[in-house]
Amino acid sequence: MDLSIVWESLPRLFQGSLLTVEITALSVVIGLALAIPLAMMRLARNPFVWMPVYAYIFYFRGTPFIVQLFLIYYGSGQFRDALDAAGLWPFFREAYFCAVLALTLNTAAYTAEILRGAIQAVPHGEIEAARACGMSRALLYRRIILPKAFRLALPAYSNEVVFLLQTTSIVSIIALMDLTGVARVIIARSFEPYKLFLTAAVFYLVMTYAILFAFRKVEHWLSGHLRERPSAEKEAAAAAEAVALR
Amino acid sequence: MRKFFTALAAVAVIGLIAGAASAEIKKVRIGTEGAYPPFNYIDENGKLRGFDVEIAQALCDAMKAECEFVVQDWDGIIPGLLAKKYDAIIASMSITEERKKKVDFTDKYYNTPAKFVQRKGAGHKIILEDGVDTVADVSKVHLNKEGLKGKTIAVQRATIHENFLRDTLGDVVTIRAYATQDEANMDLVSGRVDLVLADSVALDDGFLKTEAGKDFEFVGPGFTDRKWFGDGAGIAVRKDDTELREALNKALKQILADGTYKKINDKYFDFDVYGG
Known part of the structure; x- marks a missing residue:
């Protein structure tokens, strides 16, 4: 099999991957920052607070990403005059901005829902204990509920980040040259879809592995208190052995 | 006796080859994009229409073959042909040297700048x-x-x-x-x-x-x-599909000669799209 086309395309595919990583990272960071207050609002008792958030989450979870992206990108094109008047058109003009906006809103909705579940899963006893210590609501959230909820949410959240990475492959429909977009441009002239999409798949696998690896490290770091400690007896035995050998 | 069987087998093989070559094309699956008005598009009723579609239908009628249309996104249309999802592309595809490396083309059926x-x-x-x-x-x-x-x-x-x-x-x-x-x-x-x-x-x-x-x-x-x-828009077929290519070329000459082409042309355009 002639693989020269793959070899020649590697630098361009790498360029495309950089854009993929960039928009994934931006959307993950902004999306997470949005998701924390959204999850808390979602749990509020006041219907004027939780209902709009509920509607937002329902919309973004209930529609395909490709539809969301089309609405934001081509939809904004229809309202150019209004956006111009509001000074927003320079943002919406850029496919890059539209892609990051759509991805951010999408992931924020999913992440808020993951966090909501995790906040609700914090054992009631821990909250009661904190209250008994006289913690204020803000302190309770900061010291007890959110740290615990993050640990609980982590496995589900790592899935969300991986899904988001895969979802970015759709942005090539608004003519962004991400990894998939570059692969398609090369295929347009070489007519070698299998070789190029397989190569792109390998790129995606490597990126996915990097995400999973990072999350494993974070999980390990956050769960130190759950692992077996090196016991005093074992340490003493080891020390005695060392002395005997000397 | 053995010679007789060998001869019989040879006759049978020759017969098969000849039979296959002269077999009429009964069914042609045609790949088109369905998003390129007025040449090929899907109307509000979800029906495939356009100049390419009517030309394709006329060619199939001329070949006395049954046509089945397959809608395929443009950037996957040649890979789809090579993967045998359909047998011919009638989708305003220009005949170019780059594409000729992968597929064969019939004569052009229109040419516009x-x-x-x-x-x-x-x-x-x-x-x-x-x-x-x-x-x-x-x-x-x-x-x-x-x-x-x-x-x-x-x-x-x-x-x-x-x-x-x-x-x-x-x-x-x-x-x-x-x-x-x-x-x-x-x-x-x-x-x-x-x-x-x-x-x-x-x-x-x-x-x-x-x-x-x-x-x-x-x-x-x-x-x-x-x-x-290139040389205008042609019909793309797989490289080994000479038989279909020749049948399409013959049908194309026929519809150009008998006025079917002109009728379709005039339905869509007020000038001659066939080009010089």
């Missing part, structure tokens, strides 16, 4: 020469590289127009490649891009004559340079 479109009065200048209607050799004119520098031009992905832009102006302009022509046109309307390059007839009927295209106009000459735009 490529043109740029701009917002009315935008005043872009495509080539420096004045009064040129058609450019058959790009090396004989001067593209206005200085004036087009930094402009954004939209094309449909995997088209001869994309190739032409990348090769001739790729170093000075930003090229945005869209999955369908409609999306490229939409971004011209919204102002995200300055120019669109595509087939002049597709742009005229599919865009300029519609409500969305009323503020836009052609700019510059028509481009027909064979190096990129």
